[in-house]
Amino acid sequence: MRHWPPDRLAAGLPYPLGATWDGLGCNFAVFSAHAERIEVCLFDPAGRREVARLALPECTDDVWHGYLPGAQPGQLYGLRAYGPYQPHAGHRFNPHKLLLDPYARQLAGRLRWSDALYAFRPTSSRADLSFDRRDSAPAMPKAVIVDPARPDTGDRPPGHAWQDTVIYEAHVRGASMLRRDLLPPLRGTFAALADPVQIDHLHRLGVTAIELLPVQAFAQDRFLVQRGLGNYWGYSTLSYFAPEPRYIADQAGHHAADEFRLAVRRFHAAGIEVILDVVYNHTCESNELGPTLSWRGLDNASYYRLLPGEPRHYENVTGCGNTLNLSHPRVLQMVMDSLRHWALVYGIDGFRFDLGSTLGREAHGFDPGAGFFDAIRQDPVLATRKLISEPWDIGPGGYQLGEHPSGFAEWNDRFRDGARRLWRGDPYARQEFAARLSGSADLFGRPHRRAWASVNFVACHDGFPLADLVAYAHKHNDANGEDGRDGHDDNASSNWVPPAGNDPAHDGPSDDPAVNETRARVARALVAMPFLSLGTPMILAGDEFGHSQRGNNNAYCQDNPISWLDWQQARGEAARTMTDFVARLTALRRAYPLLRRDRFLSGTETWLPGVHDVDWFDPGGTPLTPAAWQDPTQRAFQCRRAGESRTGGVDVLTLLCNPEPVPLPFRLPEPTLRWRKVLDSAAPGEPSGPVDGTTVSVAAHSVVVVAAVARDGAHRHGHAAPLAPSSASSDAS
Known part of the structure; x- marks a missing residue:
C-alpha cells in the first residue's frame, strides 16, 4: 500500500468486537447504541503523537465497524465517540476524550492523572454539567493491536475435583517483591509468580489452586496517587481483556499474553490450578464526578446502571461509584467474552467474582436466575470452570450467602467469623461454629448443591491476616491516610495480653514468651x-x-512491605513450624476422604454400631443435648466423623477442640476403638502415635485429632437432613 494509513476505512464486519488482526489488516468493531459517530485514532510507536483519525464507516445492530488494511500487531490506537453531552439524560459523549477500546487485549503506557481526563471541568461550579474541550490523549494509555492468541494445545489443566481443592489466595506483586533471589526487573511480575522456588513452596504446602487478586489492567485511583499511595489490590478495572502492564517483565514486547500464559502453563505442569479474582460489578470510572476513560464516553446510558428518574446519577450498590449494567445484552456479552478470553487464551481454571450479588441483580433485586448466572451456566467453556462468588454487596438485600445457583461456590464469611469467635472464647460460639465445621448445610443444603460450595477461610486479603488476628485487638490503619475511618471495626480478634486481650496499648509484637506462645497456639x-x-x-x-x-486490616492501598510477603521471615524457626503445620493439615485432608466429602452430614448415616457420619460430645464424652449446645459458658467439644477409608474400611476421626485458656482432659466416647493421635496443634512437630487409654489431654487453645480405622465396618445410609447444631436447629445428633 503506497499510502498508509489510508484516508478512510473499509466497511469491515460488526464482529468480533474489538480490534481483530487477520494477517492482512485489522477489523474494528465497537458497541454504542447512542453514539452518532466513532473514530479510531492511530498513534506513533511511542504513543505520543496521533498520526491518523479514521471514522468507523458502518453501524450494524448498534456496533460501529470498519477495516484498516495493512495494520500490523503493535499498532497503538484509541477511540473517540461523538454524541450528546446531556448528563441529565444519561449521555456523556465528549470527542475530546480519547477512550480505551473495552475489548483492548493489551495496553501501552500508563494513566497520567490530569484534569483533561474528565469530560467536564472539575473546577467549574457546574461540576459535571460543564464541558471540557482539552484533548486527553497525552494522559491516556493506548490500546495495542495484537496477533490473536490461540489456545495452548500443549497445556494440560489439572482438573482437580472440587472436593479435593485447596485454595491459596495470593497477589502477583506481593508474592515476589521481596524475593532477593530474583533480579529486580522480575520481582512482582508474572514471570516470578510461577518460578521453581514459588512452585516448590506451594507443593510443600499441598495446595491445589492459586487464586490471584485482580490481574486485569486496573487504574491507580487519583486520590491514592495524591496521597503517595497506590491501588495495590487492583479492584478498579481499566480493561477487562488486557493483563495489568505492571505485572509484565518484558515491558517492550508486543506479546504480553505470552508471559502470563507461560506462568499458567507452569502451574498446570505442577498440578496447580489458577483462579482469577475478577471485578465485573463496577469500573474505575467512578460516579458522575469521575474520569471519562472508556465505557462512559462510549455509551454511558448502556454500560452503567443509572438511577431511575435521575440518569445523571449512578446506582452504587458496589460502594465504588458505579455499577455495570449487566441487564443490557451487550454489556453481558462483554463480560462473557472477557471470561472466555481468559479461560481459552490464558488457560484459566476458575473465577472468583468480586461482589457477586451485584452480578445477580435484576430490576427487582438479587435473583439466582439472573441473566448473568444463566449465561455462565449454559456456556460450554465457562460451565466447566470453577466458579466462586463473593456473595454480597452494599445495596439493599445485598447479603446473599448460600443463595447462589448450583455450580457456584461462595466465600463463607460466617465460617470466618464463627471460627474467630470460637477460638477467641466468645460465649454462644460453639453451636454456631459446629454448623460451619460440618459444611454449613443450613446455608448451602439445598437440592443440587454440595458441601464444597462453602469456601472456608479464617483470613483473606480483605481484613487482618492470621498473624494480626492474634496480635491486634484493633485495626491500625493510619498509613491509609483516612484517619483510621476505613476498614472494619469488628475483627473478632485479640492481642492475647492479659487480662482481657483487648487493650490497644498491647497491640502488636510482644517480647513476652507466654503471650507469644498463646498467640502461636491460637x-x-x-x-x-x-x-x-x-x-x-x-x-x-x-x-x-x-x-x-502491622495491624492494617484494609491494606488495599499499601503497595509496599506492609503487604509484600517477607521471605526472609519465612526462614525463621516459628515460620517454619507454621509452614510445616499447614503442610501436615493438607496431608491429613488428603489421607482421609471423610474430610473431603461432598455430601452434607446428617447424623443419620450409621457406619459402625453407635457411630454415625457425625456425632457431637462434650469433653467428658457425653452426647451434647440442645440445652448443652446453648450453654454460653461452654466452648470445648468433640466432633466425631466417620466415612469410607481409601482402602474400603471405615475411617473414624474425632476432633477435640479446646478454646479454653486451660488444658482439659477429653474422654473419648464409646465405642472403644484403637485410636492414634494424628494432629496436635499445641505440639505441631510431634509425630503421630497411639493413644493410651480413653482420655486425651488437650492443651489450652488447641485442637487434637485422633483417628481409628475399622476394616470390617459396614454402613447404611439414613435420610439426608441438615446438620442439627445450627441457629435454626439444636438437636445434638
Whole structure:
C-alpha cells in the first residue's frame, strides 16, 4: 500500500468486537447504541503523537465497524465517540476524550492523572454539567493491536475435583517483591509468580489452586496517587481483556499474553490450578464526578446502571461509584467474552467474582436466575470452570450467602467469623461454629448443591491476616491516610495480653514468651479449622509463615512491605513450624476422604454400631443435648466423623477442640476403638502415635485429632437432613 494509513476505512464486519488482526489488516468493531459517530485514532510507536483519525464507516445492530488494511500487531490506537453531552439524560459523549477500546487485549503506557481526563471541568461550579474541550490523549494509555492468541494445545489443566481443592489466595506483586533471589526487573511480575522456588513452596504446602487478586489492567485511583499511595489490590478495572502492564517483565514486547500464559502453563505442569479474582460489578470510572476513560464516553446510558428518574446519577450498590449494567445484552456479552478470553487464551481454571450479588441483580433485586448466572451456566467453556462468588454487596438485600445457583461456590464469611469467635472464647460460639465445621448445610443444603460450595477461610486479603488476628485487638490503619475511618471495626480478634486481650496499648509484637506462645497456639488452631471442616479450604498467602500487615486490616492501598510477603521471615524457626503445620493439615485432608466429602452430614448415616457420619460430645464424652449446645459458658467439644477409608474400611476421626485458656482432659466416647493421635496443634512437630487409654489431654487453645480405622465396618445410609447444631436447629445428633 503506497499510502498508509489510508484516508478512510473499509466497511469491515460488526464482529468480533474489538480490534481483530487477520494477517492482512485489522477489523474494528465497537458497541454504542447512542453514539452518532466513532473514530479510531492511530498513534506513533511511542504513543505520543496521533498520526491518523479514521471514522468507523458502518453501524450494524448498534456496533460501529470498519477495516484498516495493512495494520500490523503493535499498532497503538484509541477511540473517540461523538454524541450528546446531556448528563441529565444519561449521555456523556465528549470527542475530546480519547477512550480505551473495552475489548483492548493489551495496553501501552500508563494513566497520567490530569484534569483533561474528565469530560467536564472539575473546577467549574457546574461540576459535571460543564464541558471540557482539552484533548486527553497525552494522559491516556493506548490500546495495542495484537496477533490473536490461540489456545495452548500443549497445556494440560489439572482438573482437580472440587472436593479435593485447596485454595491459596495470593497477589502477583506481593508474592515476589521481596524475593532477593530474583533480579529486580522480575520481582512482582508474572514471570516470578510461577518460578521453581514459588512452585516448590506451594507443593510443600499441598495446595491445589492459586487464586490471584485482580490481574486485569486496573487504574491507580487519583486520590491514592495524591496521597503517595497506590491501588495495590487492583479492584478498579481499566480493561477487562488486557493483563495489568505492571505485572509484565518484558515491558517492550508486543506479546504480553505470552508471559502470563507461560506462568499458567507452569502451574498446570505442577498440578496447580489458577483462579482469577475478577471485578465485573463496577469500573474505575467512578460516579458522575469521575474520569471519562472508556465505557462512559462510549455509551454511558448502556454500560452503567443509572438511577431511575435521575440518569445523571449512578446506582452504587458496589460502594465504588458505579455499577455495570449487566441487564443490557451487550454489556453481558462483554463480560462473557472477557471470561472466555481468559479461560481459552490464558488457560484459566476458575473465577472468583468480586461482589457477586451485584452480578445477580435484576430490576427487582438479587435473583439466582439472573441473566448473568444463566449465561455462565449454559456456556460450554465457562460451565466447566470453577466458579466462586463473593456473595454480597452494599445495596439493599445485598447479603446473599448460600443463595447462589448450583455450580457456584461462595466465600463463607460466617465460617470466618464463627471460627474467630470460637477460638477467641466468645460465649454462644460453639453451636454456631459446629454448623460451619460440618459444611454449613443450613446455608448451602439445598437440592443440587454440595458441601464444597462453602469456601472456608479464617483470613483473606480483605481484613487482618492470621498473624494480626492474634496480635491486634484493633485495626491500625493510619498509613491509609483516612484517619483510621476505613476498614472494619469488628475483627473478632485479640492481642492475647492479659487480662482481657483487648487493650490497644498491647497491640502488636510482644517480647513476652507466654503471650507469644498463646498467640502461636491460637493461630495454629485457627488455621486448622478450614482443613478439618466440610467444604473447600482457603488459606491467605503468608499465613503459612506468620506474615503481618502491622495491624492494617484494609491494606488495599499499601503497595509496599506492609503487604509484600517477607521471605526472609519465612526462614525463621516459628515460620517454619507454621509452614510445616499447614503442610501436615493438607496431608491429613488428603489421607482421609471423610474430610473431603461432598455430601452434607446428617447424623443419620450409621457406619459402625453407635457411630454415625457425625456425632457431637462434650469433653467428658457425653452426647451434647440442645440445652448443652446453648450453654454460653461452654466452648470445648468433640466432633466425631466417620466415612469410607481409601482402602474400603471405615475411617473414624474425632476432633477435640479446646478454646479454653486451660488444658482439659477429653474422654473419648464409646465405642472403644484403637485410636492414634494424628494432629496436635499445641505440639505441631510431634509425630503421630497411639493413644493410651480413653482420655486425651488437650492443651489450652488447641485442637487434637485422633483417628481409628475399622476394616470390617459396614454402613447404611439414613435420610439426608441438615446438620442439627445450627441457629435454626439444636438437636445434638
